[in-house]
Amino acid sequence: EITDKETNKTETASGSEEDSKDSIKVGILHSLSGTMAISETSVRDAELLAIKEINVAGGVLGKQLEPVVEDGASDNATFKEKAEKLLLNDKVATVFGCWTSASRKAVLPTFESNNGLLWYPVQYEGMEASKNIFYVGAAPNQQIVPAIEYMNENYGKKVFLLGSDYVFPRTANSIVKKQAEDLGMEVVGEEYTPMGHTDYTTIISKIQDVKPDFVFNTLNGDSNVAFFKQYKDAGLTPDEIQTLSVSIAEEEAAGIGASYLEGHLVAWNYYQTTDTPENKKFVEAYKAEYGEERVTDDPIEAGYDAVYLWAAAVEKAGTTDVDQVREAAGGIEFKAPEGTITIDGENQHMYKPVRIGMVNGEGLIDEVWSTDGPVKPDPYLESYEWAKGLSNVQ
Amino acid sequence: MEQLMERMDTGVTPVLDIEDVSIQFGDFKAIKDVSTSIGKNEIRFFIGPNGAGKTTILDAICGKNKVSDGKIVFHGDSGDRDVTRMKEYAISDLGIGRKFQAPSVFGGITIDENMELAVARKHSIYSTTFLKLSKEKREYMNHILEFIGLKDKRFQYPSSLSHGEKQWLEIGMLMAARPKLMLLDEPVAGMGRRETEKTAEMLKNIKKECSIIVVEHDMQFAKDVSDTVTVFHEGTVLDEGTMETVQQNQQVIDVYLGRG
Amino acid sequence: MELFLMQLFNGISVSSILLMAALGLAVTFGLMGVINMAHGEFLMVGAYTAYIVQKLFIAYLPAGVFDAYCIVAILLSFLVAAVLGFILERLVIRRLYGRAADSLLVTWGISLILQQAARSIFGSPNVGVKAPSFLEKSLRIHGMLSLPYKRIFILILAVFCLFGVYWLMYRTRQGRNIRAVMQNRDMAAALGVNTGRIDSATFAIGSGLAGLAGCALTWIGAIGPTLGTNYIVDTFMTVVVGGAGSLLGSVFGAGFIGIGGTAFEFFTTASIGKVLIFLCVILLLQFRPKGIFAVKNRALED
Amino acid sequence: MKTMKKIKGTTILAAVIFLLLAALPFYMPMFRVSLFGKYMCFAIIALGLDMIWGYTGILSLGHGVYFGLGAYCMAMYLKLEAAGGNLPDFMSWSGLDRLPAAWVPFGNPVFAVAMAVAVPVLLAVIIGYLTFTNKIRGVYFSILSQAMAMIMGTLLIGSQAFTGGSNGLTDFKTIFGQDIHAPVTKIVMFYVTLLVLVLLFALCRFLTGRRVGKVLIAIRDGENRAGFAGYNTANYKVFVYALSAFMAGIAGALYVGQVGIISPAEVGVVPSVEMIIWVAIGGKGTLIGPVLGALAVNSLKTTASENFPELWSYFIGVLFVVVILWLPGGVISLKEIPGKIRAKLRLHREETSSAEEKIPDKTAVRSK
Amino acid sequence: MFQLEGLYATYGEGMVLRHVDLEAPKGRITSLVGRNGAGKTTTLRAVMGLVKTPQGKISLDGRELQKLPVYERAKRGIGYVPQGREIFPQLTVEENILLGLEAGNGKGVIPDFIFETFPILQEFLHRKGGDLSGGQQQQLAIARAVVSGPKILILDEPTEGIQPSVIQEIGRVITELKSKMAVLIVEQYLEFVLDIADYCYVMENGRIIMDGEPECLDQDRLQATMSL
């Protein structure tokens, strides 16, 4: 009996045999409950939208995609449990999912030991390149690093680092500190607040006390709302002390309220206002599906892209077999709403354009600066001299 | 004081000396400089008006109340010990057992198990885990269960007992522990005459092994069982002596006994 | 000096917010003994009520009267949460009196349901609420020392609610009945007190206070399905440090955690500050096992 | 007689549950078996919690702390083994260049396993000694323990370089030299967990059957009175609290091996409350109840969330409410229903029969 | 006129009262005696609605009460002094009494006769009820019931824990009260109760086994029942 299971298991989830029927199962794994549901449900929506569009257009390899949605419940162990379930029980061809780095780290061993495939839609801190993950969000050199360069040039050398107390902000800031040193900038404050922290008056007092040229903000979730409301209450404006946030996109902006965010800066690869024909179509489709009220933003777009990228790779490979799909994926281009993105076959990250934006009175984000074209992903920041020693993995 | 001298003369060794004890709640002095001493094998009654401080002083003896002044010295096997700064369980281990005014037994275990906890003399985690009750202890326990009339109900839970039955169970548990000094707060409240008499009989029996302090308002009962009586009034000792002499004291009649 | 004064005000202001958020709990938990884990969700209900009121004002009324939404929102958030509390008490809570631990579990279940309901109705992402414009300014005293009107307003609101609750509980017949019911339900009934009505009313008041607090929270923080989870632990600490069952205790608890917490945060970091203040709570309980303003009572010591 | 019969019923139930678990690998796919391995760890925690809550009346809302300590101790070993002599990855990107001294001995599996048990017990003894001798009781203790869970979570997240921060410790490769993902390893870990569960169950059975168990109940029903009866209640409470921490620590160590991750999300306030829920749903104050509760609640949670990923919170929420309201004794109290019905019938019979016959009886003895 | 007709009462699965008939008219002190565990307390709790009464009638002045909730029965004029005092420990003495006063729809002032009977209550008016001594609490419990001016006063062992001189006082007060209300008293203290009662019911095992005026009761049988 046991050996039976064993063979069953080593077969794993590659599951090309499994989809001999006329549909292909794909997994969607996001937090639909708990604190992270705030951000992740919309990404799930975007992924479902892409699946629907592909199905309408005839599916992949002539088969319809059949999404299997699971709730990671904002809990790392649950993410892992659900990943196993998707790979071993449902034998899905691939999984689109996760938001926090913690959840990605939690499922990574599962994907590796079962040779599954995960498409991760969110910008993150880098220092990782698993052959079982495709990273559709920005690597640090596609968001954090250029953002700091921009701020250094346009706002000044005194930076105050503020983030939520978890891995992404802490690691991002350790990158920023190295970079700041290299640029001759001065880090005048570094604060982390627990997730769900609700009162920023003390930190704002500290900011007022040290008077930085700008605040580099890696707060996540609810905390941003509290921070920006109280920032304004304290009489601070972007004119006095500018902020740049890397985890506030249009959806978060709506939750904070445009009046509190107007004039503040953010850094992403995509905005709802990004002017491409693909984006027009995407925004229209998204709103048509989920309502005029809804906005699109970078992770939502990345989730949407991820599905198309995988579909393209499968078409190219002619199978959903993980190894072959991975093989085929390198170099695949997709005309995404943010512009053309390309899969880097080596580290499985994307070539992406980088954009700095400013929140406007409607809560949407206007681009104020962008790179000329897509930037090559560099998750380990190997091309930066100052980043040496940040990672021991090569 | 005279009383005390008297007893010293007759060679009765005290088990408990209460020396100039005062007890205060906020700025209300419930007990003021009370001194008395309880002899071996003596049944002492504390009587006195409601609120005189009888329960308060029992609370102090068994460690439930802090004493603001004075000493309470227990003369036990392990020498003389001032109990005013000791923890409840340590006082209990010295051999001072207490019955409360409102009946209180453990509701989550059966009557039998209640008795079992009481009869065991060793209270450490080790002994409660590994040691079984000796045969002699079990027999003693059965004997008490019979005596308090709860043998048939022994596997029931105490919640199914009436008020009076609970009183009995508590007295039974107290007896089972074979303390050197028993403190009984209104043991016959809520008991019928018959039960009261039975209790009196029992007290006279156990007196052979220990000393007893009883707080009671039942004068018939006091007359029947007391050796000596201390009358409290507004936190002080009004009189002390045998029931007969105390009953004659006009002050006692005025504040306590009434015309009856 | 300026920084010190600013920090002191920050502390007081955090305290007032905590007090505001904890007052309802001081009633449902401190007084009624229900370990109400759904308290945070009543805050959430109040916050969403404020959101809806604001939406309606924007949709149907001229922009000139927008600021008046604030008054309507305060009243309605109290009412909506109170009604919800009333219904919950009737359906569920009333079977749990005297079963503190069970009340914890059931209200935990209720909090899951309410959170999910908020998600189903309003969606997972946060929604935005704008404070009325007269609260958006701050009273600049000197240099960086400025007191936001919002904070002052919440402080006043908290004090107002505190006195309201005090007056109700200790100065009215209803309050006496409430306290009697909480101490001995059977006997209160035997004295002609309609315990069922008192229970529902008290729980409704506690819930209403939470709703009101939730409305105030919309001006300074996030409004989303998980709003309550951010406050639940802090509010329980607040009530417990001071001594459950004592209003003065809750005031003290709010002050202790608010001022102490911000001070620690100032000298260390937000995370360490939180750790330190909770450590202080644990330490304090060692000396005051029933909270600072523990209700001392001969009859309570079993 | 009656008590004898009752014990027998639950023994049979326990035996059935353990046999079903033992046979699990023969009729369930491997990953489901692993899930049950996880649930059994939860059952161990629940059993320990029941000892302090169901029996002794101490409601701890912070047992995630002890679970976490056990798990982290074990995870440190696994992480070092996975790093294979290098610095664990998270340390380098968090700015460390050398293994912290506290981590060094955890390279030794025996030390790590010993610590997984010793650290929780030690902390429980310290915390327990302070709080119980200082007479912190009831809800005050519960909230205190909740503060501990909060502190633990915050500290773990805040010391990323030493603990892996919010990511926790994960990505293990081998355990005691064996491939941690290999089915054989998983099966072995499953049976080890089951064995530990059965042994601990037996231990608790032994304790509750002895006088010490009665003392615990006495403390629950009236701590002061138990003190007046001569029992040093603080000692007993420290003992049983440490016992439950011991069990949570073991559960943590077993959990990490099977689940392959431990992170602050598993040890904070929310999971600590969930642990209490397993006990309550199963039936506190019985031993098989919490085991059943942990297995059932978690299976149900998994099933519900798989089938209704967006609605499962409703199911779980409603389940808590319904069970606690209508089955205050937990699902285990279902077994009393037949007895209750019988009693009702008996009562009814008595009612009608005495209504008929007793009236003349009474007038007969009336004397005036 | 207060009446119980064929009353049954149960605790969970145990039947405690079996077909109790009892009358307590105004102007008379009716007593209920019996051994420990006979069911006296249960009878009074059944009257108050605190235990289940699956069968039988409870009526006051012709109106049936058995279906009414507890508080409604109190409003209809039952004053209850429970066994074990059951004062509100955290309310002051004054508040405890005021609760009683309001039960009878009385307003505001506590009548003087209360303080004349129980002077200690006046002295400790602002002390918490729970801090009083046992006997003081008992006095408070009686005062709280009497002050509501009920149609029937039911007392469960009111002399328990009270000093002899005050017992006499209580006897006097009850005797005075009977002109204004019916009184039903449960007592173990036979000398006391037979002295003040006009009529006596004897209960055993949840049944009334004798009743009559105290002098007329079969003394041997009474003694036998009480002392079994």
Ligand SMILES: Nc1ncnc2c1ncn2[C@@H]1O[C@H](COP(=O)(O)OP(=O)(O)OP(=O)(O)O)[C@@H](O)[C@H]1O
């Ligand atoms: N914790 C307390 N706080 C305030 N006053 C108290 C407290 N404990 C007792 N008292 C007061 O102390 C006095 C003595 O009370 P105690 O209970 O000792 O009386 P007692 O002699 O036992 O009376 P009884 O015969 O009525 O039981 C009473 O007036 C009581 O009100």
Ligand SMILES: Nc1ncnc2c1ncn2[C@@H]1O[C@H](COP(=O)(O)OP(=O)(O)OP(=O)(O)O)[C@@H](O)[C@H]1O
């Ligand atoms: N809560 C309860 N659950 C089950 N049985 C009970 C309960 N309370 C009382 N009984 C049982 O009901 C019977 C009558 O009890 P009750 O309290 O009415 O007696 P009583 O006549 O008032 O006795 P006492 O003089 O001792 O107060 C007793 O045998 C008792 O065991």
Ligand SMILES: NC(N)=O
């Ligand atoms: N990758 C992030 N934002 O956690």
Ligand SMILES: [Mg+2]
């Ligand atoms: Mg007394």
Ligand SMILES: [Mg+2]
């Ligand atoms: Mg009785």
